[in-house]
Amino acid sequence: NAGVTQTPKFQVLKTGQSMTLQCAQDMNHNSMYWYRQDPGMGLRLIYYSASEGTTDKGEVPNGYNVSRLNKREFSLRLESAAPSQTSVYFCASHGDRVNQPQHFGDGTRLSIL
Amino acid sequence: AQSVTQPDIHITVSEGASLELRCNYSYGATPYLFWYVQSPGQGLQLLLKYFSGDTLVQGIKGFEAEFKRSQSSFNLRKPSVHWSDAAEYFCAVGAGAGNMLTFGGGTRLMVKP
Numbered sequence: 315n316a317g318v319t320q321t322p323k324f325q326v327l328k329t330g331q332s333m334t335l336q337c338a339q340d341m342n343h344n345s346m347y348w349y350r351q352d353p354g355m356g357l358r359l360i361y362y363s364a365s366e367g368t369t370d371k372g373e374v375p376n377g378y379n380v381s382r383l384n385k386r387e388f389s390l391r392l393e394s395a396a397p398s399q400t401s402v403y404f405c406a407s408h409g410d411r412v413n414q415p416q417h418f419g420d421g422t423r424l425s426i427l
Numbered sequence: 428a429q430s431v432t433q434p435d436i437h438i439t440v441s442e443g444a445s446l447e448l449r450c451n452y453s454y455g456a457t458p459y460l461f462w463y464v465q466s467p468g469q470g471l472q473l474l475l476k477y478f479s480g481d482t483l484v485q486g487i488k489g490f491e492a493e494f495k496r497s498q499s500s501f502n503l504r505k506p507s508v509h510w511s512d513a514a515e516y517f518c519a520v521g522a523g524a525g526n527m528l529t530f531g532g533g534t535r536l537m538v539k540p
Contacts, residue, residue, distance in 0.1 A: 318470075347528075354436065354532050354533070355532055356431075356433075356517055356519075356530035356531050356532045356533050357471075357517070357528075357530045358530075359527070359528075362527070404470060404471070406471075415461060415473045415476055416473075416528060418463075418470035418471040418472075419470050420468075420469055420470045421468075421469075421470055
């Protein structure tokens with residue numbers, strides 16, 4: 315009964331380092347999302363994937379890339395980390411039926427020094 | 428584009444008191460509306476959702492919300508708050524089938540004993 319699993323849970327990087335955040339869901343959902351959460355700003359959409367093989371930019375995509383590896387997995391990559399990317403990152407997934415909400419992982423807390 | 432405003436950043440209530448968290452949205456069509464709760468260090472958990480029909484929606488943990496189209500509001504209420512309700516609460520509006528969510532900035536609830 316895992317739902318949405320994110321790894322790692324915590325990470326500290328130095329400016330300029332690269333990193334990939336992993337996300338996997340076991341609910342057979344087509345749609346997956348990456349958000350960042352910053353104090354007072356709620357969650358902002360970075361990228362999303364409506365189905366395997368497709369990705370689209372959200373509200374704040376600059377500095378990030380994504381890969382929809384298969385139906386289960388959706389990764390977020392920081393190629394050259396910057397202090398402004400210090401945040402909590404959440405992955406979510408969504409089924410195809412109208413009345414289904416998004417399901418969230420527990421988040422990755424990322425600090426960039 | 429849709430937007431969500433949660434006017435109260437912090438709210439403190441006494442245990443056993445009633446609670447109302449405000450949410451105002453802007454969206455050109457019939458909105459899909461959600462309330463999520465986030466406990467410290469956790470992901471977001473769905474409290475309730477509104478898609479259509481009865482404007483008073485019941486959720487988990489004794490919460491309810493009322494959709495008022497004329498006021499563009501979807502306020503969250505609970506008649507008697509418990510200490511375990513201390514958390515951050517997010518209102519969100521969904522586009523289309525609810526796939527694309529726009530979140531408010533969140534309201535942090537503290538509960539006094």
